[in-house]
Amino acid sequence: MxxxxxxxxxxxxxxxxxxxxxxxxxxxxxxxAPGLQAGQLAPSFWxxxxxxxxxxxxxxxxxxxxxxxxxxxxxxxxxxAEIPADGGLVQDARVVVGAILLVLGYVLASDLVGFALAxxxxxxxxxxxxxxxxxxxxxxxxxxxxxxALFVFVRVVYLSLPKGQGIFEDLTIALxxxxxxx
Numbered sequence: 001m002x003x004x005x006x007x008x009x010x011x012x013x014x015x016x017x018x019x020x021x022x023x024x025x026x027x028x029x030x031x032x033a034p035g036l037q038a039g040q041l042a043p044s045f046w047x048x049x050x051x052x053x054x055x056x057x058x059x060x061x062x063x064x065x066x067x068x069x070x071x072x073x074x075x076x077x078x079x080x081a082e083i084p085a086d087g088g089l090v091q092d093a094r095v096v097v098g099a100i101l102l103v104l105g106y107v108l109a110s111d112l113v114g115f116a117l118a119x120x121x122x123x124x125x126x127x128x129x130x131x132x133x134x135x136x137x138x139x140x141x142x143x144x145x146x147x148x149a150l151f152v153f154v155r156v157v158y159l160s161l162p163k164g165q166g167i168f169e170d171l172t173i174a175l176x177x178x179x180x181x182x
Contacts, residue, residue, distance in 0.1 A: 010065050011061070011062050011065045013096075014057075014058040014059075014061040014062050014065075015058070015062060017054065017058050018054075018055050018058035018059065018062070021051045021054040021055045021058065022051075022055060024047075024051050025048055025051040025052065025055070028044045028047040028048045028051065029044055029048065030044075031043045031044040031047075041157065095129060095130070098129050099126065099129060102122060102125055102126050102129065103122075105122075106118055106119075106121075106122040109121070110162045111162050111164075111165070112164060112165055112168065113164045113168045114161075114162055114163045114164025114168045114169065114171070114172040115149075115150075115153075115161035115162050115163070115164075115172070116146055116150060116161075116171075116172050116175055117164065117168060117171070117172070118162075119145070119146045119149055120142045120143065120145075120146040121142075123141060123142040123145045123146065124138050124139065124141070124142040127141055127142075147179065150175075150176075150179060150181060151179070151181070154176070154181045155181060
């Protein structure tokens with residue numbers, strides 16, 4: 001019973017996000033697509049894919065909290081140092097707020113600097129926030145993630161992505177040509 005109380009006390013946010021994502025997943029399935037050709041992805045595909053990812057992430061966090069509660073609320077890191085009984089709630093809150101701000105900044109910056117640069121910066125910053133500190137790996141992840149997303153969205157899905165404004169548009173077009181996306 002203590003495990004259930006611990007999960008509910010710390011797991012309310014992932015539980016709430018899971019329920020909201022599930023409701024939105026159902027709602028996204030109702031998006032109509034008049035004139036959809038055979039073999040085309042329905043407009044509900046990408047929202048539902050993202051919501052499914054959010055639901056899986058929430059379930060993962062709830063499972064992590066359940067495992068933490070079963071261990072009596074004490075975790076031991078690989079270094080042997082104990083994590084505080086509160087699970088580092090203050091640190092967790094900072095990370096959550098930082099992640100939310102990064103997502104908002106990503107959305108706002110995409111129009112100005114373009115999808116490619118905004119995605120690269122977001123991936124590097126978000127991963128750094130998550131705990132990765134090795135610069136080469138961060139840059140490699142940002143580069144591979146950005147190039148992969150560009151190929152999927154531009155070549156496979158034929159999605160028109162924000163190219164940015166001014167010099168950023170020129171840089172995006174140069175990158176597209178370098179990657180042979182144009």
